[in-house]
Amino acid sequence: MxxxxxxxxxxxxxxxxxxxxxxxxxxxxxxxxxxxxxxxxxxxxxxxxxxxxxxxxxxxxxxxxxxxxxxxxxxxxxxxxxxxxxxxxxxxxxxxxxxxxxxxxxxxxxxxxxxxVTTLTKALWWSTMTDLAVLRNRIVDQGRREAPERLAHLFYELLIRYRMIGMAADNSYPLPLSQTGLADAAGISPVHANRSLSLLRAERLVELDRGVVTVLNPAGLKRIAGFEAGYLHMARTEHPTNVSHRAEDLI
Amino acid sequence: MxxxxxxxxxxxxxxxxxxxxxxxxxxxxxxxxxxxxxxxxxxxxxxxxxxxxxxxxxxxxxxxxxxxxxxxxxxxxxxxxxxxxxxxxxxxxxxxxxxxxxxxxxxxxxxxxxxxVTTLTKALWWSTMTDLAVLRNRIVDQGRREAPERLAHLFYELLIRYRMIGMAADNSYPLPLSQTGLADAAGISPVHANRSLSLLRAERLVELDRGVVTVLNPAGLKRIAGFEAGYLHMARTEHPTNVSHRAEDLI
DNA sequence: CGTCGGATTGAAGATACTCAACATGAGTGG
DNA sequence: CCACTCATGTTGAGTATCTTCAATCCGACG
CATH class of the missing domain: 2.60.120.10 (Jelly Rolls)
Incomplete structure (x- = not known):
């Protein structure tokens, strides 16, 4: 698939x-x-x-x-x-x-x-609406959370999205960005990105090495990110019958 | 209509x-x-x-x-x-x-x-896509612009949107928000919203009184907001034949 | 070995936040 | 009509977060 x-x-x-x-x-x-x-x-x-x-x-x-x-x-x-x-x-x-x-x-x-095909239509609309929801959350991040939390949110959201497509085995996924790129994503300066990242590392929440993110403590990361599971709208992954991708399962 | x-x-x-x-x-x-x-x-x-x-x-x-x-x-x-x-x-x-x-x-x-009706379908999709574009711009604002610029962008974007629906005669439109509400929108503190707003007032760019925004200097406001006309995707208003709503006409 | 991009660290300064005081103005009740 | 209240707006002062500039470090690569 x-x-x-x-x-x-x-x-x-x-x-x-x-x-x-x-x-x-x-x-x-x-x-x-x-x-x-x-x-x-x-x-x-x-x-x-x-x-x-x-x-x-x-x-x-x-x-x-x-x-x-x-x-x-x-x-x-x-x-x-x-x-x-x-x-x-x-x-x-x-x-x-x-x-x-x-x-x-x-x-x-x-x-x-x-x-x-109406069910595919629905799926494509879903995709668009989810994009909207993701952007809304990004705005909350940049408006109301400090730098380390923004990075944490970024890492956790990507973890979920990679899981959705079966590419986050081992809580690890590719993130081929320099710290400058991270800074661009979080709306902060590169220097501050570095310092905020060190914080997350020091708390042993996440590791970022050679373009690979490893989430060491998903629950902790989710907590400090203030992440709400709902907004990605993973209707089916929330079902107990379909456990393989569930965010909470791999904590 | x-x-x-x-x-x-x-x-x-x-x-x-x-x-x-x-x-x-x-x-x-x-x-x-x-x-x-x-x-x-x-x-x-x-x-x-x-x-x-x-x-x-x-x-x-x-x-x-x-x-x-x-x-x-x-x-x-x-x-x-x-x-x-x-x-x-x-x-x-x-x-x-x-x-x-x-x-x-x-x-x-x-x-x-x-x-x-396919042309209406297209119109509704357009609306959704424009929403996405607006959110993208909001993220740029909050990530890369300082408070007064964010407010300026907010005021200018609303001016354009009110014009689209024929409600911004005289460069004036309703904005029934306390400064705390403004702060929530711009991702800043209420106190800072107040100070940033005074700046815009001092430069005679915009006035905000009793829930009514009056844009005194649209061109100047647009400039300091770093506003790009394109993102609202007003295909028809950009036509010279339909001048009544054009952003630049009323400067 | 030297170079180069990226990561890291230090320090000074800017932007923005919090806390707190005070002003203003619309209502409300005496 | 005045006093009181309450929400909102305004201003000051101290502090925190974040930025910028700059120096240093490190690993990859020729």
Missing amino acids: TPLTMKLEQCTALSEAERRRLDRLSEFPAKHFDAGDVILAEGQRVDRIHLVTDGFAARVKSLPDGLRQIVAFMIPGDLCDLEVFVLERMDHDIIAMAPTRCALIPMQEITELLTE | TPLTMKLEQCTALSEAERRRLDRLSEFPAKHFDAGDVILAEGQRVDRIHLVTDGFAARVKSLPDGLRQIVAFMIPGDLCDLEVFVLERMDHDIIAMAPTRCALIPMQEITELLTE
């Missing part, structure tokens, strides 16, 4: 046919990007949907003064530019933070999915 | 029939809320869509320590809970900040809109 399918199954159970339909999306001709490459540039018109199948990318807003702010991360299974159906151009950059592969899906393919 | 219709016309030109279809949504039985009332509570299951027809509300995330963060404002024409189609429950509160009226639209009505 592809990451996209695994992710959308968090919304509703899909039929075998639907699963295959979704899986096929990952097989469209892929394009490869190196770390630092711009996958989609602000202002660009897009004609094909980019589905991340491998790697790690970020939505980045660049300011005139050179500062930049990462507003979201993209991991395998994430669609970069669903918005092109209704918006003319990208209003931000998407940048590969590590070698990244994207399947290029013709828009028509998604259009068909959106009209044909 | 209702605010919702005016707003969605920023996306594409609508036929007379579509316009009437949308206008009808505002005529569903309304519910009234006083300032401070909770329109929708976190965790609540929703069975009817709330369309703000009058007043002013906010999406609010409350933290355990009592702090709260406003993550978005709702003005007439905004749909509060489109997300219920795919998410089980609200993941945040919606609170009236002034006397507010909401039309309660049966979910089926929206479902029909979403499947029947």
